[in-house]
Amino acid sequence: MSLHGLAFQDAPGNPWFSWDYIQSNSTAILDALGEHVTLTAEAVGLAAVIAIPLGVAAYWFRRLSGPILAISGVLYTIPSLALLAFVAPVVGPTRSTSVLIGLVLYALLLIVRNTLTGLNQVPSEAQDAATGMGYGRFGRLLRVDLPLALPGILTGLRLATVSTVALVTVGALIGKGGLGNLILGGFNSNFHKAEIATGTILCVLLALVLDLLLVGVGRLLTPWARAAR
Amino acid sequence: MNIVSQAFTWLNDPLNWTNPGGILDRLGEHLAISAAAVALGCLVAWPLGIWLGHTGRGGSLVVLLSNLTLAIPTVALLTILPLTFLGFGKPPIIVALAVFAVPPLLANAYTGMRQVDPETRDAAKGMGLSGGQLLRRVELPLAVPYLAAGFRTAAVQVVATAALASYVNGGGLGQIIAQGFGLGIDVAGGQILAGGLLVALLALAVEGVLAVVERLVTPKPLRQERRRADRETIATGVA
Numbered sequence: 001m002s003l004h005g006l007a008f009q010d011a012p013g014n015p016w017f018s019w020d021y022i023q024s025n026s027t028a029i030l031d032a033l034g035e036h037v038t039l040t041a042e043a044v045g046l047a048a049v050i051a052i053p054l055g056v057a058a059y060w061f062r063r064l065s066g067p068i069l070a071i072s073g074v075l076y077t078i079p080s081l082a083l084l085a086f087v088a089p090v091v092g093p094t095r096s097t098s099v100l101i102g103l104v105l106y107a108l109l110l111i112v113r114n115t116l117t118g119l120n121q122v123p124s125e126a127q128d129a130a131t132g133m134g135y136g137r138f139g140r141l142l143r144v145d146l147p148l149a150l151p152g153i154l155t156g157l158r159l160a161t162v163s164t165v166a167l168v169t170v171g172a173l174i175g176k177g178g179l180g181n182l183i184l185g186g187f188n189s190n191f192h193k194a195e196i197a198t199g200t201i202l203c204v205l206l207a208l209v210l211d212l213l214l215v216g217v218g219r220l221l222t223p224w225a226r227a228a229r
Numbered sequence: 230m231n232i233v234s235q236a237f238t239w240l241n242d243p244l245n246w247t248n249p250g251g252i253l254d255r256l257g258e259h260l261a262i263s264a265a266a267v268a269l270g271c272l273v274a275w276p277l278g279i280w281l282g283h284t285g286r287g288g289s290l291v292v293l294l295s296n297l298t299l300a301i302p303t304v305a306l307l308t309i310l311p312l313t314f315l316g317f318g319k320p321p322i323i324v325a326l327a328v329f330a331v332p333p334l335l336a337n338a339y340t341g342m343r344q345v346d347p348e349t350r351d352a353a354k355g356m357g358l359s360g361g362q363l364l365r366r367v368e369l370p371l372a373v374p375y376l377a378a379g380f381r382t383a384a385v386q387v388v389a390t391a392a393l394a395s396y397v398n399g400g401g402l403g404q405i406i407a408q409g410f411g412l413g414i415d416v417a418g419g420q421i422l423a424g425g426l427l428v429a430l431l432a433l434a435v436e437g438v439l440a441v442v443e444r445l446v447t448p449k450p451l452r453q454e455r456r457r458a459d460r461e462t463i464a465t466g467v468a
Contacts, residue, residue: 074433077385077389077432077433077436078389078429078432078433079388079389079390079392079403079428079429079432080389080392080393081392081393081395081403081406081425081428082392082406082424082425082426082428082429082432083425083429084406084425085406085409085421085422085424085425085426085428086422086425086429088410088414088421089232089414089418089421089422090232092414093410093413093414159299162296162299162300163299165300165302166299166300166301166302166303167302168302169302169303169304169305170303170304170393172304172396173396173406173407173410174410177304180302180304183302183304183305183308184304184308184396186308187308187396187397191312193312196305196308196309196312197309199305200302200305200309203300203302203305204300204301204302207299207300208300211300
């Protein structure tokens with residue numbers, strides 16, 4: 001355990017927080033943050049575009065809901081590193097697309113499941129009323145079902161966003177991990193604690209900020225829920 | 230399809246299995262780390278969850294904790310913990326993985342205790358059972374399906390995340406993938422794919438085995454109810 005001793009001995013010169021480090025590496029840090037935000041936004045956006053229609057399909061055609069949930073469940077069970085190992089050799093190990101595909105597959109389940117739950121919670125009275133007013137299938141979906149399912153869908157998006165922010169760091173193995181590059185890079189360059197801590201704190205803060213952002217969007221989109229309270 | 234055949238060639242080489250640092254070595258490390266992490270997680274989460282559920286307090290704490298751990302990157306914990314008093318080697322990795330095993334264990338233990346019918350609890354109290362007896366003879370047996378479900382979720386998650394231990398050279402099957410990426414895709418594309426296959430198969434196998442175990446430990450009359458409870462947990466998004 002000589003390494004153990006080393007980590008302690010160098011403590012004075014290797015603090016967890018260093019303003020110096022942040023100032024002299026601000027460009028690199030901002031680049032990493034930018035990559036992290038871009039990857040997260042792309043992944044959650046793509047996953048939502050795929051998953052919400054899948055949720056609607058599972059809602060309309062009961063027979064499909066079993067297979068859809070089962071397949072996205074299996075994708076969710078496959079470890080992130082294994083997904084990266086499947087995708088990277090095919091797509092190219094130096095492209096962020098490799099990381100993106102894994103992130104999208106991972107976020108699918110959370111959004112599909114919550115969309116379906118949200119749709120299932122739409123009161124049948126509201127649906128009956130909509131049908132009675134002459135709404136067709138699509139009209140009812142767009143005007144009644146989806147707006148009323150929004151809280152469920154947003155829960156899914158929030159869970160997906162927060163876990164995606166954390167998961168992007170896995171891409172650091174191929175140098176496309178956003179803030180994960182700082183974390184792993186710090187570890188590999190002689191346990192540079194300031195770099196690791198900066199990456200970690202920014203990562204957790206980013207998750208928090210994006211989560212609050214989605215809560216705000218949700219409040220704007222569902223004014224009736226606020227009025228009820 | 231070239232890379233797929235490379236992967237199978239790599240898997241077919243017996244030396245890749247039996248060499249030091251080969252598949253069997255890595256599998257052993259992977260399972261040992263995972264088992265220790267799940268055990269540590271159970272040791273912390275079950276008593277706490279059972280106590281909170283028994284007293285009916287701290288429901289928001291359970292939710293807060295699971296939301297909080299969702300935002301912590303595994304890679305960050307894996308790199309930070311070796312630099313703390315835990316030192317290098319297996320302990321920091323086991324602790325890091327255990328942190329992610331706690332939320333599902335805790336949430337399910339808590340829900341399992343809380344879902345016991347209040348009338349059942351009243352009846353038991355009316356029969357003169359003390360708080361401890363109520364816990365041991367009524368609440369715990371009824372919570373077994375939930376404890377088992379939490380165990381399964383936690384174990385699968387730990388086995389999956391244990392692959393990331395390779396980022397800090399911590400052993401496990403992920404090491405095969407990390408080593409492959411280190412050698413480069415042209416040289417070791419097959420090894421990367423093979424490693425991914427092994428990690429994925431292990432996770433799915435653990436999931437399958439524990440699903441059977443979960444079914445076995447759930448008494449027959451509770452099975453129907455458990456399925457309903459599953460859907461309710463999903464609705465809250467805590468699962």
